Amino acid sequence: MWKFFKLLNVKFLEETLTPDYAAVYDLGKYGKKEIRFIKAQKAYLLIWEGYLFCPGLNGVNPIIKGDRLAALDSKGDIWIGRYEN
Numbered sequence: 609m610w611k612f613f614k615l616l617n618v619k620f621l622e623e624t625l626t627p628d629y630a631a632v633y634d635l636g637k638y639g640k641k642e643i644r645f646i647k648a649q650k651a652y653l654l655i656w657e658g659y660l661f662c663p664g665l666n667g668v669n670p671i672i673k674g675d676r677l678a679a680l681d682s683k684g685d686i687w688i689g690r691y692e693n
Contacts, residue, residue: 610689611636618684621645621652638690645686654678656688 613635621629627647634640644655654661661678675691 609693610691612679612687612689615643615686615688616645618652618680618686621647643688652680652686654686654688661688 630642630644632640632642646653651662659676673691677689679687
């Protein structure tokens with residue numbers, strides 16, 4: 609089962625003045641984690657727990673416990689997820 613956390617909307621990143629934005633999020637039982645958002649030329653990169661993601665373009669097969677992902681939904685919201693089963 610995946611556990612997802614909504615972080616922010618891409619519009620927020622577009623309105624910030626810096627190309628490298630970091631924030632600390634409370635991820636429940638995973639504790640507080642710093643997430644970095646980096647504006648690339650045509651994408652947003654995300655660094656979470658030492659992993660680099662391009663939301664919407666990552667995939668792992670097969671999915672195993674502890675896997676992480678980042679996703680961009682149709683509303684422009686960025687989510688991170690962790691697989692628990």
